[in-house]
Amino acid sequence: MRRKLVAIMLSLASMSMMLTGCGGSEKQSETSQEVQTEEEQGATGEGGVVTLKVWGATDDQALLAEMVESFKTKYAGEAQFDITIEAVEEGDCRKTLLADVENGADVFSFADDHLLSMVAGGALTPVNNAEEVKKANVEGAVSASLVNDTLYAYPMTADNGYFMYYDKSVFSEADVANLEQMLNVAAVAGKKVTMDWESGYYLFSFFGNTGLNLSMNEDGITMDCNWNTTEGEIKGIDVAKAMQAIAVHPGFLHAGDAGLVEGAKNGTVAAGISGVWSANSLKEAWGSNYAAVKLPTYTCGGKQIQMASFSGYKMVGVNAYSKHQEWSLKLADWLTNEENQKLRFEKRGLGPSNINAANSPEVGSNAAINAVLAQNEYATLQRVSGKYWDPMVEFGKTMVSGNPETKLQELLDNTVTAITASAAN
Numbered sequence: 001m002r003r004k005l006v007a008i009m010l011s012l013a014s015m016s017m018m019l020t021g022c023g024g025s026e027k028q029s030e031t032s033q034e035v036q037t038e039e040e041q042g043a044t045g046e047g048g049v050v051t052l053k054v055w056g057a058t059d060d061q062a063l064l065a066e067m068v069e070s071f072k073t074k075y076a077g078e079a080q081f082d083i084t085i086e087a088v089e090e091g092d093c094r095k096t097l098l099a100d101v102e103n104g105a106d107v108f109s110f111a112d113d114h115l116l117s118m119v120a121g122g123a124l125t126p127v128n129n130a131e132e133v134k135k136a137n138v139e140g141a142v143s144a145s146l147v148n149d150t151l152y153a154y155p156m157t158a159d160n161g162y163f164m165y166y167d168k169s170v171f172s173e174a175d176v177a178n179l180e181q182m183l184n185v186a187a188v189a190g191k192k193v194t195m196d197w198e199s200g201y202y203l204f205s206f207f208g209n210t211g212l213n214l215s216m217n218e219d220g221i222t223m224d225c226n227w228n229t230t231e232g233e234i235k236g237i238d239v240a241k242a243m244q245a246i247a248v249h250p251g252f253l254h255a256g257d258a259g260l261v262e263g264a265k266n267g268t269v270a271a272g273i274s275g276v277w278s279a280n281s282l283k284e285a286w287g288s289n290y291a292a293v294k295l296p297t298y299t300c301g302g303k304q305i306q307m308a309s310f311s312g313y314k315m316v317g318v319n320a321y322s323k324h325q326e327w328s329l330k331l332a333d334w335l336t337n338e339e340n341q342k343l344r345f346e347k348r349g350l351g352p353s354n355i356n357a358a359n360s361p362e363v364g365s366n367a368a369i370n371a372v373l374a375q376n377e378y379a380t381l382q383r384v385s386g387k388y389w390d391p392m393v394e395f396g397k398t399m400v401s402g403n404p405e406t407k408l409q410e411l412l413d414n415t416v417t418a419i420t421a422s423a424a425n
Helices: 002-020 022-034 038-044 058-074 093-099 112-120 130-136 139-144 179-188 200-207 236-247 257-266 276-289 325-335 338-348 367-378 389-400 408-419
Strands: 049-056 080-087 107-111 154-157 163-167 192-195 214-216 223-225 252-254 269-274 290-293 297-300 303-306 309-311 314-318 379-381
Touching: 049 058, 049 093, 049 325, 058 080, 058 325, 058 338, 093 107, 093 112, 107 112, 107 325, 112 314, 139 154, 154 325, 154 338, 163 257, 163 276, 163 367, 179 192, 179 236, 179 269, 179 297, 192 257, 200 236, 200 309, 200 389, 223 408, 236 252, 236 297, 236 389, 236 408, 257 269, 257 276, 269 276, 276 290, 276 367, 290 367, 309 367, 314 325, 367 379, 389 408
Parallel strands: 049 080, 049 107, 192 252, 192 269, 309 379
Antiparallel strands: 107 314, 154 314, 163 269, 163 290, 214 223, 297 303
């Protein structure tokens, strides 16, 4: 509507010029300047303030504030900035943004498995310096940021996976190669090995490298899964039986990240599966005995199967409805550049996707980063629909009991039916 008013006023000014001759020309110039929109002024940084909103994880708020201040300093001569920072977790960003895209943040961080739905929802602006960004970051992070060969986000980290932490005073390097051996050693020492069994994120470990399939269909909404198959070298029930044996082992404890850290601190837990986000707490708990390694193998169907994992990356996107596209893109680029990825590693221990930052001696000597990189050889990009998560919670709850009343094959059949259900169900 404002643009229409501008056009009408300019037309009237033009008519006035025709009637009054040269005297009207000066009047028209004044009118054009008066009706220049605030949005146009802000976009150029001339005569207006560039107002931006940034979303980031709760634990990153202080770090983001530092990065935003350096951004303001960098571009101090080009614009005035009013940048606010709000806490929205990377795992919640998609839901929060798509609920009201037009009023969402201009710049936000999120996990790579949310990229497809955010692009489909029209929420993301393509990166405007794509070739430069591609050259600066590791291939996996770049690939995870692409949709149909278009780069839709700036890679930020390359460590969003999980692996095994352990106490070197309890386990040897040989022990941590096999899960059953770890459980035996832990039981003898009166300690536990933890893993969260009420999360499809971690439970994928048992199925991922068995030859069984879990994948998105071409529609990008529904899934294909044969974890209940009764054919093949490794059958679904083989995996379920292996899990059943682990669940009742005296060296095993079903616990999430908080339980792992608490147990490490009070001496009841000697190892556990988690990601880089637990590194600092576990270093504090185990001191010089702190160590990390790729996931072990486990016994399934009479074979040793390397435990799998979901790999992932975190990235920064720009809202397609941002009123200041150019500045939003510059800010997203700044938050993910080499210097700030190094800063993110120094302050938060997060693994860089930037090639130069990742190749630094400091990153190379980090046990958790080395473990997630080693595990990446056995990892799969997390590409699952919303139908995956709830059935896996129920499956995990049943399996962790050790002796589910439901027959294992029936349990697998019900789980797969729920995972592969159509979007309408």
